[in-house]
Amino acid sequence: MFVLTIDQAGSRTSMDRIPDLLELLASVPTVLPWERSVGDEAQGVIGNAHDVVDAVLRCLRAGGWYVGIGLGDVERPFPPSPREGRGTAFVAARLAVERAKKTGERAPVAVEGPVGRADTAAEAEGVLALLGRHVLARSEAEWRILDLLQPGERGTQTAVARTLGISPQAVSKAAARAAWHEEHAVRPAAARLLAWADAGADDA
Numbered sequence: 001m002f003v004l005t006i007d008q009a010g011s012r013t014s015m016d017r018i019p020d021l022l023e024l025l026a027s028v029p030t031v032l033p034w035e036r037s038v039g040d041e042a043q044g045v046i047g048n049a050h051d052v053v054d055a056v057l058r059c060l061r062a063g064g065w066y067v068g069i070g071l072g073d074v075e076r077p078f079p080p081s082p083r084e085g086r087g088t089a090f091v092a093a094r095l096a097v098e099r100a101k102k103t104g105e106r107a108p109v110a111v112e113g114p115v116g117r118a119d120t121a122a123e124a125e126g127v128l129a130l131l132g133r134h135v136l137a138r139s140e141a142e143w144r145i146l147d148l149l150q151p152g153e154r155g156t157q158t159a160v161a162r163t164l165g166i167s168p169q170a171v172s173k174a175a176a177r178a179a180w181h182e183e184h185a186v187r188p189a190a191a192r193l194l195a196w197a198d199a200g201a202d203d204a
Contacts, residue, residue, distance in 0.1 A: 001045060001046075001072070001074045001089050002045070002049065002069060002070065002089065003043065003069075003070040003082070003085070003093040004043065004044050004045075004093065005043050005067075005068040005070065005093040005096065005097040006041065006042050006067050006097070007041045007068075007100075008064060008065060008066075009064045009101075016040065017040075017064065018042055021059070022034050022035075024058055024059070024062055025042075025058060028044075028046070028055045029046070029047075030044045030047075030051075031074070032074075032085060033082070037083055043083070043085075043093070045082050048191075049190075049195040050188070052191065053131075053194070056109055056132070057183075060108075060132045061135050061136075063136070065108070066108045067110070068094065068095070068096030068098070068099070068109075068112070069093065069096055069111045070088075070089040070094070070096055070112055071089060071092055071113035071114070071121060071197050072088030072091070072113055072198070073088045073089060074087040088114050092112040092113055096112040097110070108132075109128050110125055111124050111194070113197050114200075120196050120197035123193050123197075124194045124197050127189060131186060131190060134182070134183060142177065145164065145170075145171055145175070146174070146178060146180050151184040
């Protein structure tokens with residue numbers, strides 16, 4: 001089980017962005033729904049590692065969020081709200097989001113798990129940070145192109161070029177510059193590492 005604790009950066013000097021965050025993450029499947037936990041912070045409980053990767057990259061793209069991923073147990077029966085949740089994953093998520101605030105120039109994401117899962121959790125965090133670096137570096141012009149691309153679909157670059165009134169070569173260059181193909185190739189690896197860490201499979 002994965003608990004995500006997401007904290008707004010600079011909340012004391014900026015408007016409340018939690019409603020925007022909840023809207024951003026609304027379509028990401030959860031076990032316990034996305035909710036404001038306290039003040040400028042939101043939480044959700046996710047059962048699938050691929051959905052964790054999706055949620056993290058959405059937050060990094062939006063900017064201004066510290067993302068903590070906690071691995072471990074969530075006590076059952078599940079409560080109706082993550083605010084009432086208990087278990088090691090919640091404790092780990094709190095540690096992770098606090099550490100995410102101290103990543104400096106690196107993507108503000110951290111992964112924490114119980115003792116015995118630290119190595120794989122660190123590997124998952126490293127891959128997410130690398131993906132996040134590319135996401136954070138993309139321009140609005142690049143996102144206009146990337147948002148129309150479909151991974152693994154033949155002819156998509158030509159279709160996007162036609163839609164935007166630019167050349168297929170411009171689409172190809174934007175995708176290469178933004179490491180778009182690499183991102184979609186690496187997403188499953190990040191999810192697999194998260195799943196291994198959550199299962200305690202450090203030797204996998």
